[in-house]
Amino acid sequence: MGIAYAAPYLPxxxxxxxxxxxKLSWTGWDGSEWELTNPASGLFLMPGVRGLGLPEFERQSSAxxxxxxxxxxxxxxxxRTVFxxxxxxxxxxxxxxxxxxxxFWRSLDPDSEGTWTAVLPDGTKRFLRCRLTSAEDEWTHDPVQRGWARYAINLLADQTYWLGEAVTRSWAQDDLRDFYITEHDRTEFGYADDVIHYLSAGGSLDGATFTNDGDVPSFPVWTIVGPVTAVAFGVDGKNIIVPFEIPAGYGVQIDTDPVEGQVLWYGHWDAAAEVITDPVDRTSELDPTSAFVSIPAGQDLPLSFSMTGAGAISVTVQNKYRRAT
Incomplete structure (x- = not known):
């Protein structure tokens, strides 16, 4: 009989x-990228950072x-002030x-904004656009000889809220199946199969909703690509009506956020870059009953639109947060 050996213990x-x-990082106005929470990178934030929490509020009242x-x-x-x-x-x-x-100092500018990015443990990202306002760089030693320096940098965010990642939903005809989101996008970025919905040539979509999990109202960006002979779109039954035809190869886009001017842009549609080239302002032609409606925080409001033609329509929302986390 052979000798039986016990399996070795594996802790x-x-x-x-x-x-x-x-994880915090900085993308300068010049496109350069800098890690801010990795000391091995040669650049890192020390205790005392400000700008990740609540902004400052001012109460309005009457007496x-x-x-x-x-x-x-x-x-x-x-x-929002950032330190x-x-x-x-x-x-x-x-x-x-x-x-x-x-x-690094070239990435900071008082007139051009860079982007401060916070990557949270669940993988979601939030963004804050900042510009340089001042800095304290008192020399206590020769940094060039020693190879290190401490800085105290002040920045300002004119648009005070942290922004979430842009979320886009699209609706198109069958022959435009991957006009906005390709199969590569689905695999690479994990888009769900129901991101794109399909309409008949003269149809409307009922039951579509958009949830705002931010802290303040969010204003959607609408994009319509021709050929479309008639289109109306909006939130909770309050629509924007485009009164002109959009031929094939052309598109319209409107950001309903009042900060962005609520301008209706029209022009050639670059399908590769997904932008309107040489845009023309046709805001004055909008139907006067058109309404620019936000999606309130914490509400799942229905989207509404109707479209006649073989074009495509998409809505993009970037929610706003009072805090980075």
Missing amino acids: PPPPVSPWRGV SPAVAGSRHLGTSTKD WPLYLYSDSGSAEFMARDRA
Whole structure:
């Protein structure tokens, strides 16, 4: 009889921590990209960062000497101030330090915005557009000789809310099946199979909704690509009516956010870049009953549209948040 050997003891794998941090990065106005929470990159934020939490509010009210207290009329949200206590270094010598230092400062500009990005543990991203306002860079040593420097950088976000990732839903004819979202997009980015819906040549879609999980109302961006002879679209039955024909190869786009001007752009449609080239402002031709309606926070409001023709229509929403997390 042979000798039986017991299986060797294998210790259980270490438990996976349920805790993850927030990854921060900066994309400069010049397109350069910088990690801000990875010390090994040679640039990282130190304790004391501001701008990730709530913005500053100002209460609007009215008062009367004959009545105690005041009457609440709402709030206004002020510009968001951002503060970065930052450490920049290089272990490769003075020339490398100066090159990195110059490139980083070139990414900051008082007149052009860059994007501060927060990647949350669940993989979602939020974005804040910022511009440089000032910086403190007092020399306590020669940074070129030592290869490191501490900076205190102040930025400003004119549009004070953090933005979520853009969410797009599209509706098209069968022959435009992947006009907006291709099979590669589905595989690469995980789009659901029901992102694109299909209409008859003169149809409408009932039951489509859009949820705003942000903290404030969000205004959708509508894009229509011809050929379309008539089209109306909107939120909760309040529609924008385009009173002119959109031929094949042309498109219209309107961002209903009042900050963006609520302009109806018309022009040649670049299918590869998915943009209107040489856009013409045709806002004045909109039907006067057209309504620019937002999607309130926390509500799942129905979308409404009707379209005659073999074109395509899409709606894009980028929700807004008071905090990065």
